[in-house]
Structures are given as C-alpha cells and as structure tokens.
Amino acid sequence: MASDDRKFFGHPIGLSTLFFTEMWERFSYYGMRGFLILFMGAPLAAGGMGLDNVTATAIYGTYTAMVYLMSVPGGWLADRVFGQRKSVLYGGILIALGHFTLAVPAAASFYFGLIFIVLGTGLLKPNISVIVGQLYSAEDARRDSAFSIFYMGINLGGFLGPLVTGYLAQQESFRNLIVGWGLDPNSTWHFAFGAAGVGMTLGLIQYVLGAKKLGTAGMEAGGATTPALAAKYKKQATIWLGAALAVIVILAVAAMSGMLTITPTGVRDWTGYSLLVITVLFFATLFMDKSWTTAERARLVVIFVFFACASVFWSVFEQAGSTLNLFADRSTANTLLGFNFPSSWFQSLNSLFIVIFAPVLGWVWLKWGKRQPSAPTKFGAGLVGVGLGFMLLVIPAKVAATPGVLVSPMWLTGVYLIHTIAELLISPVGLSSMTRLAPRKIVGAMMGIWFLGASVGNFLAGRMAGLYESLPLETLFWRVSLLPIAAGAVMFVFSKRFTKMMGGAS
Numbered sequence: 001m002a003s004d005d006r007k008f009f010g011h012p013i014g015l016s017t018l019f020f021t022e023m024w025e026r027f028s029y030y031g032m033r034g035f036l037i038l039f040m041g042a043p044l045a046a047g048g049m050g051l052d053n054v055t056a057t058a059i060y061g062t063y064t065a066m067v068y069l070m071s072v073p074g075g076w077l078a079d080r081v082f083g084q085r086k087s088v089l090y091g092g093i094l095i096a097l098g099h100f101t102l103a104v105p106a107a108a109s110f111y112f113g114l115i116f117i118v119l120g121t122g123l124l125k126p127n128i129s130v131i132v133g134q135l136y137s138a139e140d141a142r143r144d145s146a147f148s149i150f151y152m153g154i155n156l157g158g159f160l161g162p163l164v165t166g167y168l169a170q171q172e173s174f175r176n177l178i179v180g181w182g183l184d185p186n187s188t189w190h191f192a193f194g195a196a197g198v199g200m201t202l203g204l205i206q207y208v209l210g211a212k213k214l215g216t217a218g219m220e221a222g223g224a225t226t227p228a229l230a231a232k233y234k235k236q237a238t239i240w241l242g243a244a245l246a247v248i249v250i251l252a253v254a255a256m257s258g259m260l261t262i263t264p265t266g267v268r269d270w271t272g273y274s275l276l277v278i279t280v281l282f283f284a285t286l287f288m289d290k291s292w293t294t295a296e297r298a299r300l301v302v303i304f305v306f307f308a309c310a311s312v313f314w315s316v317f318e319q320a321g322s323t324l325n326l327f328a329d330r331s332t333a334n335t336l337l338g339f340n341f342p343s344s345w346f347q348s349l350n351s352l353f354i355v356i357f358a359p360v361l362g363w364v365w366l367k368w369g370k371r372q373p374s375a376p377t378k379f380g381a382g383l384v385g386v387g388l389g390f391m392l393l394v395i396p397a398k399v400a401a402t403p404g405v406l407v408s409p410m411w412l413t414g415v416y417l418i419h420t421i422a423e424l425l426i427s428p429v430g431l432s433s434m435t436r437l438a439p440r441k442i443v444g445a446m447m448g449i450w451f452l453g454a455s456v457g458n459f460l461a462g463r464m465a466g467l468y469e470s471l472p473l474e475t476l477f478w479r480v481s482l483l484p485i486a487a488g489a490v491m492f493v494f495s496k497r498f499t500k501m502m503g504g505a506s
C-alpha cells in the first residue's frame with residue numbers, strides 16, 4: 001500500500017472502504033439492538049414475544065455478552081487461518097443472514113438469527129480494526145487519526161441505525177402505511193429486523209466493490225508464518241469448530257427429545273460461569289508465568305486493574321439498550337416540539353454525542369499535552385461519570401413512580417450526554433494505554449482482553465437490567481450507580497501509584 005496515498009481526508013483510500021463497511025455493520029448492530037428488548041417484552045397480541053422482564057433481559061445480556069466474547073476466537077481465526085479480509089467478508093455474510101433470519105416471524109428463527117449475528121460479529125468486529133492498522137506503516141504518524149476517523153464511522157452507523165429501525169418498529173405512521181398495503185400491522189418489528197439486514201448487505205456490497213482499494217492489507221493469516229504452522233492452525237481450528245458444532249447438535253437433540261430443558265435464564269447462568277472461568281484462567285496463566293521482570297509484572301497488575309474498570313464501566317454503560325431503553329419506553333414523554341418520536345430513538349443519542357464531542361476531547365488532550373490527567377485518573381473520572389449519569393435518573397424515577405406520569409425527555413438526554421463523555425474518558429484511553437502497557441509477547445492478546453472486558457460488562461448489565469421490575473426504579477438506579485462511583489474513587493486514590501507502575505506508558 002502506497003504510504004503517500006492521501007485520497008480519503010488525507011488518508012489512504014482503503015480507509016473509506018473500511019469506514020463504510022463498519023458504518024453499515026454498526027447500523028445493523030445498534031439498529032437491531034435499539035428495539036430488541038422492546039420486541040421481546042411486547043405482548044404477543046402486539047407482534048412481540050410476550051416475554052417477562054427476567055427472561056428478556058437474560059436473552060439480551062447473554063446475546064450482547066456473546067457478541068463481544070466471540071471477538072476472541074474471531075481474532076484468533078483471522079490471524080492464523082483466514083486472514084482478516086476473508087474474516088470480515090464471512091462475518092458480514094453471517095450478520096446479514098442473522099438479521100434476515102430475525103425478519104422471519106417465528107421463535108426458532110429468532111434464536112438462530114441471534115446466533116448468526118454473534119458468530120458474524122465475532123469474525124468481523126475485531127478484524128476490521130486490524131485492517132485499518134495494516135493500511136499504515138508502523139511509523140506513520142496518521143495511525144491515531146485513522147482510528148479517530150474510523151470511530152466516526154462506527155458512530156455514524158450507531159446514530160442512523162436506531163433512527164431507521166425505531167421508525168419502522170414503533171412509529172404509528174409506518175404501522176398505518178403497511179395496513180394500507182394490506183399487511184399485518186404487528187409485522188412492523190420484522191420490517192425493522194429486515195432493515196438491519198439490508199444495511200449490512202449494503203455494507204457487504206460496498207466492501208466487495210471497494211476491495212481493490214485495500215491492496216494486500218489483511219490478505220494473509222499473519223500468524224501462520226510457515227506452511228507447517230498454517231497446517232497446524234487449520235487442523236486446530238477444524239477440531240475446535242467440529243467440537244463446538246457437536247456440542248450444539250447434542251444440546252439441540254437433548255433439548256428436543258425432552259432430556260434437557262434449555263431456558264434463557266439457564267443459558268445466561270452458564271454464560272456467567274464461563275466468563276468467570278475464562279477471566280480467572282486467563283489472568284492466572286499470565287501472572288504465573290515466571291519470566292516477567294518486576295517492571296513487567298507491575299504493568300500486568302495495571303492491565304488487570306484497567307480490565308476490571310472496563311468491566312464495571314460497561315456493566316453500567318451498556319444498560320443503554322436495556323434499562324434505559326425500558327425507562328424511555330415506559331416512563332418518558334417521547335415528544336419534541338409536538339412531534340411524537342419512537343422511544344428507541346434515544347439509542348441514537350450516544351453516537352450523536354460521540355460525533356460531536358470526540359473531536360472536542362481530542363483537541364483538549366492535544367492542548368493540554370503533558371499536563372493532561374494520567375490514564376488512571378481519566379479512568380476514575382469516567383467511572384464516576386457513568387455512575388453520576390445513573391444517579392441523575394433517581395429524581396425522574398421518583399416522579400414516574402406515580403402511575404400515568406411521564407417525565408421529560410431531557411432527563412435521558414442528560415444521562416446519555418454524561419455517559420458519552422465518560423465513554424470518551426475510558427474507551428479510547430483504555431485501548432491505547434493497554435496496548436502500550438502490554439509486554440511484547442502479549443500485545444496481540446490485548447484486543448482480546450479488551451473485548452473480554454466488554455463481554456463481562458454486557459453480561460453484568462443484563463443481570464442488573466433483570467431487576468427492572470423487581471425493585472423500585474429509584475432504588476435500582478442509585479444502587480447501579482454505587483459500584484462505578486466507588487471504583488472511580490479507588491482509581492483517584494491510587495492514580496499516582498498506578499501511573500508509577502505503568503512506568504512511562506501512561
């Protein structure tokens with residue numbers, strides 16, 4: 001790839017292909033996620049699944065946790081077997097297939113659709129970012145700015161997705177329109193699932209047509225350096241995939257024959273145990289390695305602390321699609337200047353605010369230069385911020401406890417604004433300092449650790465959202481805010497110490 005290529009905002013033209021592919025993928029992910037919990041909770045008579053809140057949040061939490069967890073094997077497969085380019089293609093196809101499967105109104109298609117999206121996102125999401133990096137040489141100063149542009153693509157998709165799907169799924173005027181076409185008004189949900197599929201398909205077409213702009217980036221499985229290694233990895237992958245498939249088939253047969261009862265809450269619990277085991281095993285193996293120097297060991301402790309912070313952060317932040325979505329749907333007056341909008345449109349606010357504030361924060365860090373707060377302090381502020389965001393909802397939750405009373409949409413807008421600033425203090429800062437902290441031989445695993453943190457966070461978010469109907473909302477909201485605020489306070493107290501342990505990698 002010609003390093004002097006500057007055709008896309010001063011960047012290699014291949015970045016535009018990746019930008020739009022990821023934009024459409026996030027369009028489909030956030031678009032579908034925006035109304036998923038509402039669809040599961042809606043009564044059968046309204047075209048929904050009629051699930052109770054505990055079941056719906058169990059499915060939601062498991063689904064979102066698995067999406068991020070699958071990034072770990074997805075990254076492995078790309079690096080050692082498929083290469084990133086093919087992985088993104090296969091992933092995109094699976095995702096589109098998943099959304100179209102969800103568009104078919106049947107219970108079985110619902111679960112299969114979710115599984116396809118989980119597998120597809122695992123293949124696409126981590127690997128498309130790796131290709132972004134491969135467009136540049138190691139010393140190219142444009143790398144950081146490339147990722148900022150790419151993050152804009154993510155959030156452009158995250159902004160547009162819920163607007164489109166929310167309109168299709170929930171808006172009265174669309175319902176009337178399809179009644180006019182002679183269709184069942186309750187099928188609006190499935191139009192929305194279909195729209196997510198159309199989005200991903202457009203992304204795929206664009207990816208295939210724009211492939212030549214990427215040159216050779218991501219074409220090879222970089223980890224398979226010799227033909228012998230390539231053969232070994234291929235064999236390992238086949239064994240693992242075969243074993244996974246066998247387990248799935250055995251479970252399906254056992255469930256269908258009545259020998260085993262698979263419930264959403266049971267699957268959720270197993271997901272939780274697995275996440276715990278994976279995390280413990282991972283860090284235990286890391287710390288038991290005797291070859292680390294004292295300095296490296298200190299850095300590993302900080303990596304663990306950042307991982308724990310990220311998990312706590314996402315456990316609160318990722319309740320956007322569940323707890324906050326339910327609050328928007330049930331307790332908020334969704335009108336602006338006389339216009340009634342669908343409750344899931346709130347899901348677009350985070351991305352909108354990212355597009356506005358990411359450049360502002362980037363500018364502030366640049367201006368402060370060396371005087372800017374350390375990474376541990378930024379983490380502390382992000383954690384306290386996400387907690388305070390939830391705390392803000394205690395007041396409207398009290399007001400909305402009176403039946404029939406709806407609160408102003410400004411409350412949730414405020415929460416999403418605070419949460420976005422908090423995200424900007426954690427997400428980009430975390431990923432870049434973790435990569436810099438990692439001793440050389442585990443740099444490749446860092447993306448995996450980061451996604452594992454997101455997975456644990458999404459899982460915990462689902463568990464907390466499961467309390468939506470069993471606790472008074474004001475109690476739920478202040479309790480949710482306690483853990484991140486406490487964790488943030490710990491980060492402030494120890495920030496100097498952690499910064500020292502980072503040994504110049506802050």
Ligand code: GLN
Binds near residue numbers: 026154427454
């Ligand atoms: N919103 C970002 C994205 O979708 C980050 C999400 C995360 O890491 N949990 O890419």
